[in-house]
Amino acid sequence: MFRQVKQAFSTPKFLIGFIIFTSVFLLAIIYPLISPFTPLQLVSRQSFTAPGRYVNIQDVVENRDRRYFLLNVEENRVADVLSVEDSLRMIDFLETHLDFPPGVLSVEDEPALIAAWNANYDPNQRIQGMTLAAHNENVRFNERLQVAISEEGVILAYFNEDGELVQDTANMFESRDFVNVNSIVNLVHLPLGTDNFGRDVLTQLLSAVMTSLRLGLIAGAVATTIGLSFGLISGYTGGFVDDAILFITNLFTVIPGFVLLILISNAMDPGARSVNTVAIVIGFTAWPWTCRSVRSQVLSLRNRDHVNLSKLSGHSMPRIILNDILPYVASYVVMALILQISTAILAEAQLSMLGLGPSTTDVATLGLMMNWAQMFSAWQAGAWWAFVPIILAIAAIAFSMNLMNTGLDQVFNPQLREG
Amino acid sequence: MPMSLQELQNKPSVLRGDKVTKIFGYGVNKNTAVNEVNFNFRESEVVSIVGESGSGKTTLAKMVLGLIGVTQGDIYFRDAVRDISSHKKKKEYWKGIQAVFQDPFSSFNMFNRIDTLLLDCINLMGGKKLPKEEKVRLMTDACSFVNLKYEELTNKYPFELSGGQMQRLMIARIFLLKPKILIADEPTSMVDACSRATILDMLLKLRDEVNMTIIFITHDIGLAYYVSDTVYIMEHGQFVESGTAEDVILNPQAEYTKRLISDVPKIHEEWDLSTVAGL
Ligand SMILES: Nc1ncnc2c1ncn2[C@@H]1O[C@H](COP(=O)(O)OP(=O)(O)O)[C@@H](O)[C@H]1O
Ligand SMILES: [Mg+2]
Numbered sequence: 001m002f003r004q005v006k007q008a009f010s011t012p013k014f015l016i017g018f019i020i021f022t023s024v025f026l027l028a029i030i031y032p033l034i035s036p037f038t039p040l041q042l043v044s045r046q047s048f049t050a051p052g053r054y055v056n057i058q059d060v061v062e063n064r065d066r067r068y069f070l071l072n073v074e075e076n077r078v079a080d081v082l083s084v085e086d087s088l089r090m091i092d093f094l095e096t097h098l099d100f101p102p103g104v105l106s107v108e109d110e111p112a113l114i115a116a117w118n119a120n121y122d123p124n125q126r127i128q129g130m131t132l133a134a135h136n137e138n139v140r141f142n143e144r145l146q147v148a149i150s151e152e153g154v155i156l157a158y159f160n161e162d163g164e165l166v167q168d169t170a171n172m173f174e175s176r177d178f179v180n181v182n183s184i185v186n187l188v189h190l191p192l193g194t195d196n197f198g199r200d201v202l203t204q205l206l207s208a209v210m211t212s213l214r215l216g217l218i219a220g221a222v223a224t225t226i227g228l229s230f231g232l233i234s235g236y237t238g239g240f241v242d243d244a245i246l247f248i249t250n251l252f253t254v255i256p257g258f259v260l261l262i263l264i265s266n267a268m269d270p271g272a273r274s275v276n277t278v279a280i281v282i283g284f285t286a287w288p289w290t291c292r293s294v295r296s297q298v299l300s301l302r303n304r305d306h307v308n309l310s311k312l313s314g315h316s317m318p319r320i321i322l323n324d325i326l327p328y329v330a331s332y333v334v335m336a337l338i339l340q341i342s343t344a345i346l347a348e349a350q351l352s353m354l355g356l357g358p359s360t361t362d363v364a365t366l367g368l369m370m371n372w373a374q375m376f377s378a379w380q381a382g383a384w385w386a387f388v389p390i391i392l393a394i395a396a397i398a399f400s401m402n403l404m405n406t407g408l409d410q411v412f413n414p415q416l417r418e419g
Numbered sequence: 420m421p422m423s424l425q426e427l428q429n430k431p432s433v434l435r436g437d438k439v440t441k442i443f444g445y446g447v448n449k450n451t452a453v454n455e456v457n458f459n460f461r462e463s464e465v466v467s468i469v470g471e472s473g474s475g476k477t478t479l480a481k482m483v484l485g486l487i488g489v490t491q492g493d494i495y496f497r498d499a500v501r502d503i504s505s506h507k508k509k510k511e512y513w514k515g516i517q518a519v520f521q522d523p524f525s526s527f528n529m530f531n532r533i534d535t536l537l538l539d540c541i542n543l544m545g546g547k548k549l550p551k552e553e554k555v556r557l558m559t560d561a562c563s564f565v566n567l568k569y570e571e572l573t574n575k576y577p578f579e580l581s582g583g584q585m586q587r588l589m590i591a592r593i594f595l596l597k598p599k600i601l602i603a604d605e606p607t608s609m610v611d612a613c614s615r616a617t618i619l620d621m622l623l624k625l626r627d628e629v630n631m632t633i634i635f636i637t638h639d640i641g642l643a644y645y646v647s648d649t650v651y652i653m654e655h656g657q658f659v660e661s662g663t664a665e666d667v668i669l670n671p672q673a674e675y676t677k678r679l680i681s682d683v684p685k686i687h688e689e690w691d692l693s694t695v696a697g698l
Contacts, residue, residue, distance in 0.1 A: 305520040306528045308486050312517055313539040314510040327530040 004331065007411045014407020020400035024393065028209040036188075037200045039207035039364055043188070044198035047376065048383035054188040082110055086141065090117050093138065097127045117145070193385040195369070196376035201385055208364040209393055212345050215279040215358075215365060219344030222283025224290055224337045231294025232321050232329075236302050245291070252288040260285045261347060265356040275358045275365060278351065282344045290336045297329045331412045335405050342401035349394055366394050424663055427648060430461040432498055433600055433632050434483065434516075439492035441478050441656075452478040454656035455492065460600070460649075463630045465623070467643035467664070469679065470653030476636045477521070479653075480602045483634070484518055485509060514543065517598040521605040523585035527577035533588065534573055537561060540595040561591040565621055583614025590621050597629045604636045619646060640676075641683045644668045652676045 008014045037043055044054075087107045094100040098120050105113050123139045192201035234245035252260070264281050265273065301307065302325065310324045345366065351357045352367025353374065360368075369390045373379075378386035441453040452475040460466050470476050481487045483494065485503045494501045496512065503509045520526045527536070537558045541547070546554065555569070562569040565587040577585060586606060593601055603622060607615040623646065626633050637643055643650050643664065650667045652660040652675060659673040671677045 305522060305526040308481070308484075308518070308520065309526055310528065310539075311486060311509075312484065312513050314513055314543045315539070316506060323531070324528050327528070 004411060008408055011407040011410050013403045013410070017400040017403025017405075017407060020396055021404065024209060024396050024400070025213070028206045028213070031206045032203060032210070035200070035203040035206075037203045039204045040199055040362070041203075042198050043190070043200045044194045047194070047196040047198055048378065048381050048386060049190060049194040049198065050383075051191055051193040051385050054190060082114075082145075086145075087113060089141070094120060097130065114145070117142075192389050193383070195386050196372060196378065196383075201389065204364050204369065205366075205389055205393060208366050208369050208390075209397070211275060211363045212348060212366045213341075213397070215275050215282075215348055216341035216345040218276060218279035219283035219286065219347075220337050220340035222280055223286040223340045223344070224333060225287075226284070227287035227290025227336070228294055228329075228333055230287070231291040232298055232325060234291065235295040235298025236317070236321055236325060242295075246295075249288045249291050252285070253292075257285040257288075258347070258350070261351060262354065262356060265351055270359045273357070273359045275360060275363060278348060278358045279344065282347050282351075283340075286340055286343060286347070290333075290340065293336065294329055294333065297332060298325055301325050301328050331408070335408050335412070338401050338405045338408075342398045345394065345397055366390055427461055427464060427663075430463065432459050433462050433496070434458075434460040434634075435495040435498070436483070437493045437495070439479070439482060439494060440490045441475070441482055441487070442490045452656050453482065456653075456656075456658050458651060458658070458661075460632050460634060462599075462632060463626060464649060465626060465633045465635060465647045466649045466651065467635045467637060467647035468651045468653055469637055469640050469643045471638055471679075474653045475656040476638075476653055477604055478656075480518065480604050480634070480636055484516060484602060485512055510543075513598075514596070515598055516600040516602070517593055517596050518602040518604065519586070519589045519593065519606045522609050523582050523589060524577075524609070526589060527585060529577050531577075532573075533575050533577060533580075534558070536588065536592060537595060540592050544596060557595060561594045562588075564594045565591045566617065567591065581611070581614075583610045583618075586610050586614060586618055587621070590618065590625070593625060598631065600632045600634065601625070602634045602636070605638065606635075607642075608638070622646075639683075640668060640679045652679070 009018070032039060043049075084107055087110065090113055091100075091105045091107070094105060094116060095102050100116070100120075105116060107113075121138075121142060123142055126135060190200055190202075192205065195201055195204065230245050230249070234242045234249075261282060264285070265278070268277070268281075307320060307324050310320050315323070348357055348365055349367035349370060352365060352371045355371065357367045357371065358365060370387060373383075373387040373390070378384075436456060436458045438455040438457060439453060440451070440455050443450045443452055454475075456479065458466075468476050468479065478487070482489050485501070496515070501512065503512050538554065541549065541554055541557055546557070549557075558573075559569040562572065567584065567587055572580070572584075572588075580588070586609075589606075601622070606622070607618050610618065619642075622633060622635075625631055635643065635646055640650075640652075647664050650661065650664045651658050652667065652673060654673075654675045660667055660671065660676050667676065668680060671680055
């Protein structure tokens, strides 16, 4: 056994496949541990934030030196700058000269008033029937207003000793205020940006790799267990049992596995489609080819003399199957398992693209990530980071597993070596 | 030494076959491997079944062993119809009949240590509950019977042995089981010339010790002459000639037998054993 493992590592194909697979696997284990986010945490308010290093807007203000909190900026901005006369003058001007319907604007709603003024007032336009003095006065007022707006900065507040939020009138940040980058508490690094929900793609992707591998392992284990048991029994006993199993296997072969998969997934209550149930369903549709190939191996093994000798030693059928047949097909079963795992991961991706994958809000799978990217038009939005890395991850897993499989094949079936 | 015809006919029959037939496949693939053969093997007789490759010798052996079914005909074990309809009855039957196969390399489960093979025999003979030292003693005895050292073999795997050593272990296995009948299917055809003679000697020694009937299958008619009391000549699944070794080989009737004999040099002159058994 040890010799064969050593031999497997000496084939370049197995080695490369193993290195790729292990890298992906280790990354998937380690990165979620060191990532500041949980896989499905909503990191950003925007969807499809591009990859990059981000400073939280709050963090610019809330750094190590001072802890400030933004009050509701919209409401407080500029409002204090306007006197009641100013407000009345603006309303009068907008209503008489720019045809604003009376009653819409009010002295109390200063932000709306300022917005209406900024949108409609044009200092270069002379209003007919307005004195030059009145026009100039308006221009001067507008300049004062604009300066007030631009110089005002952000209104800040802090908690006082009693824990109340108090406006800080002494400190106002302006365009010439700086913060040392090193003192920013929370530099957000998004190597692959965010998805449509504003979740960190890299963290999510690597946890999805883990989930998909788990799904593949469960599906592969289910398929291999069923296929191996049926294959062993069918091949060894022959006769009626063999015919019956062969019939079921052929039935599964005639109906394409994927169609069956779609039908079963469709029939299932969406709430019941967890990662584990989907894995079991995939495994259940994938066992026939393991069964077929195990059966054909057993057919030739059961006539070997060591099996005959075991019979002559009075061993029971189960013991012969487990002791004299199983070890000989074991290497083959390992190879079939690897293929089953990678096929199951691909099958989950396909199912999820059709909206028939695991319906879960707790974990991401590679298929679900693809599905989300498709549903929220990542392609049209140009958000390549929301789907290209996923495709690459799927490809890397499938490619590495197939490479390992080919490598093992060369070790266990040396006659194919130069084939 | 070969028994006389008289001596033989006084011995009780241990295995008798009546029109034993084996057909593989159906329709166009139908292949009659063994075709209505009759035989009668007696206690402590050495029987050779001689035929070219593909003549159905192994198929007949497997039917006799109860490893494959009989298409037609009956096999009698100690003058009663053989009953191997359940696993328990088979196990009982196999205490009385055992085999050594042609290819030692495929006779071993290469995942099991050599000890397992010998322990299985002790267990089959009801020695499962024996103390460990007793089992080791039995295995050591069996190994030394075939000129092997148990201490050197214990815990080794079959692939660490040579073909000759493997085949001798197979005979050590027979030594432990001491069956009434042994079927040796070309036991020497795949081992080196050195081991060949020892293996034959050991088989004959076993026969003398436990009164065993040996059914020796070979394609080498010279070898058959050297070891056997009775010879059956098999062609295309049928016995074309049978009788005492002297009769059949020195005075052949069938064309096929004559051809087999003419293929061996110097058969009519003084028998040169060195070409046969490597003696
Ligand atoms: N399991 C089997 N299925 C089908 N045909 C078989 C089988 N075993 C042997 N045969 C056929 O039976 C014939 C006799 O084979 P065999 O008994 O092995 O001959 P021998 O041992 O004399 O060389 C051959 O034609 C062989 O092809
Ligand atoms: Mg043969």
